[in-house]
Amino acid sequence: MVHGALFILHYTFCLSTLPMRNFANQLEENMDYNFSEIEKRWQAYWQQNQTFAAAEKSDKPKYYVLDMFPYPSGAGLHVGHPLGYIASDIYSRYKRHLGFNVLHPMGYDSFGLPAEQYAIQTGQHPKITTEANISTYRRQLDQIGFSFDWSREVRTSTPEYYKWTQWIFVQLFNSWYNKASNKAEDLETLIAHFEANGTFYLKAHTDSEFDFSAADWKKYSEKEQAAVLMDYRMAFLADSFVNWCPALGTVLANDEIKDGLSERGGHPVEQKKMQQWSMRITAYAQRLLDGLEKIDWTDAIKEIQRNWIGKSKGASISFDVESSEKKIEVFTTRPDTVFGVSFMVIAPEHEYVSELTTEAQKEEIEAYVKYAASRTERERQTEVKKITGAFTGSYAVHPFNGKQIPIWIGDYVLAGYGTGAVMAVPSGDQRDWDFAKHFNLEIPAVIEGQNVNDGADDNKSGIICNSDFLNGLPVKKAIGAAIKAIQEKGIGKGQTNYRLRDAVFSRQRYWGEPIPIYFEDGIAKTVPENELPLTLPEVDKYLPTEDGEPPLARAKDWSYKGNPLEASTMPGWAGSSWYLYRYMDKLREGDFASKESLYYWKNVDLYFGGAEHATGHLLYSRFWTKFLNDKGFLSIDEPFKKLINQGMILGNSKFVYRSILTTTWTNKEEKEVEKQHSIYLSKSISERFVKDESTPDDLIELTKAVEEAKRTVYTSENLLWKESELSHKIAAVNIDISMVEGVELDTDKFKTANNGKESTAHFVLDEGKYICGSEVEKMSKSKFNVVNPDRIVERYGADTLRLYEMFLGPLEQAKPWDMEGIEGVHRFLKKFWRLFHNKENSFIVSEEKATKEELKTLHKTIKKITEDIERFSFNTGVSAFMICTNELTDLKCHKKEILEQLVILIEPYAPHIAEELWNKMGYQTSISTANFPKFEKSHLIESSHKYPVSFNGKMRFTIELPLDLSKDEIEKTVLESEDAAKWLEEKTPKKVIVVPGRIVNIVV
């Protein structure tokens, strides 16, 4: 028995290895199109000749194509990453053929959390891991044959680069936002204003409400003046509620949080009041909104940014409080419903809470404030439906009818938005309505016919009622009338609010740009410009100090002229907010980019990147661009004219289905011994097994596997079998896709993978095969579904990879990666190669004159390829090449006149094979600057057209007719045709529609 089993195993082993060896031999013999040799040769040529270096000065028109630069992660590239790079490369190469001076650079966003987390674990300096990762990226990028101008590479973590990131920070620190001129200005103009007028006539963007005269200002100490100025700076230090992530030991910006958890790592985040550096992006809210109108981005991204900025128009109203001097200011978008107010709610963190709390309510309010503070951001978000609050005991006074309005606190009112207080109109706002129902408060209706029993009515149509002077007005008119009345009464004004918050800029981390600030007697001062960069110091550990200071505080002598330096670093988005300008300047002497280069290249014409940066990078770089423009450093105020968001490439995850077999045995001492075995059931067998619908065949297979498992115990231990039990609980387990061919699991590979962790696995096969489950999901290491481009390039070549990634589907759409499909594209390239070569692989391109038909195929393709590149429809472009190649193969066309043009056409997509064939056709220079073929209509002009003839809109037959026929002639010929007679069945047509050159439709 044992011998027999071994024999069978040995036999199948031989069978399965034989064809593999043959396949390898075959590959070498069939290497007509030797992609690996070709691709290596031309990549070396491009590098040696600097083929793609953009000219510093040129008479040619400029065109700037940029990809969002990657963060060099340790995992390297997977096939999803190059998608956008391939598309941008095609466009860049196309523009070069059209005679543009193209700037197409690449670099690395090389500061960031993962390298630091790795450093904490291993002690390895982030610089070292980052450099290692960058060289992997570079190798992977190079082998795909991109036409990047590497001479302009940037790395955000190098001192030569971050010197200028720090320099921009200094500019922000030394600027304020003047609402009168509607731009950021030098702090000097603010100080001049203070010296002349104090705060009078000042229109500045600030959160503070300073009120002083010129004389006061002059009397202030340096420290007092510094404190005032701090509240106006574009980069400022302030106490604010921040998103603190204890697990990462740092604060996070709003866009770095998803569902109340940190985007990196998924750790909980809590609200904490801390002193932090922030950027006054809110000053630009309106301009960021307006700018969207003039840039060519997808509506989706524009909409996300609009929502993020969150403009809302309404009014601010202040309410008097009974028996108190305090006034509560609220913001509302519906001042027309002011008579519907039945209570007020202020945030638990509101500064008046303790003052408004009466003695009787003190205990309750204090308990509630404590409860609210204990909730994390995550809890607040997930428990939205939970209504909580408490009554302060105080009352506000209605400004129009003098009614008493109870003041409550509740955590549905956010301290950070508006004034942190609302006038509750339960009839018109669902949250107010829920609160009113829960605490049994009044719900007065203010719109005619309003039903307030089942919920709030936030319709902006209807006639106002029960509202004194607003009665009878439609909502939209009432809003205006209410604002007018509020202003006349002096209790408020029309106001616009934005949801956008100032961006927290400090990170309590090591691997980022140091903030060039030191504190002299507690006053923040900048490190002088000529002493930048302030380089990142060495530290003994990449962890906070014992007293909770950020890692930089561990550095020896982290000070400037004896004064302590700021210990926090800049966030990830600092370096990426301006990198597009650094690429413009090749020489990099002097400024962040030279005036000449900034003037020549202006902004990015075409930007490729993921939509996930909509509220982060894409907003911040717009902000910095506008700021640098205000300060006169840039002539443009939008960084990216056109934006394309490539879709994600999804992975094809594979699953095996594991059930646990428990066998019970008795040993010599007659004691029971339990053993557990992993049994893997093939997909359909597992499905039937779970549903208790196993077939007799399934049971035979199951029994086989169980017996096999038992045998391993028999043969190794001296035990007596008692019983076996197979669990009905089946776990679907993600497995590495390299162990699966199609949907069939290579069970030998599976057993030997992971150091043989599964060496004792048993399989229940379906017709001799183990079939895996599969699912399309995001490519990720943890799902073992990552496809590495290295493997593809090795097996099929870079040109195949490039074409295939484009062929997969529309660029902007998410689509699954399918390994089978790549063969088709590779086959196409081989077929393309054979247009130029015979069976013996000799070059057979001839000088013969092209036929009319061949020219027609060529020009049809020129037209299609041009149109497709222009509208970024690269998938249909690839199929046009396939059609063209198929047609020319059928025509047995090997003529230079045709093929030469075709090679230029395909160069953007498949540059290596194009260079090779171009070279073989006798050209000594790179194909990359050859003129793009011009479409000539004359080759497509036809003398006849195959008209589809429809009856009542249904196509029945086609008829070939000369194109110079008149409408009547067409109608006559069609109606007289045999086919028509058959369909007319002797009836007279009611109507005949003829569109010359297109269709004929007959109505019967």
Place this chain on the structure above:
RNA sequence: GCCCGGAUGGCGGAAUUGGUAGACGCGUUGGUCUCAAACACCAAUGUCUUCGGACGUGCCGGUUCGAGCCCGGCUCCGGGUACCA
């Protein structure tokens, strides 16, 4: 909940302005070549069919000579966003 996309064969997708639905590729089936396999090549391939044809672009309805495309109403899927007053 709100906002934005999308839904077409077994699969990825094509149809650019309302005018022959399913280009191109994969897969599948049959064939040629081969001792055999791989490669390559040829042919077929939306569904049903009484072989006449009928039906067919998520569902229901509308506009039109004609609708995958336009309009109205749904369903499902994907993305964004949320006590934002």
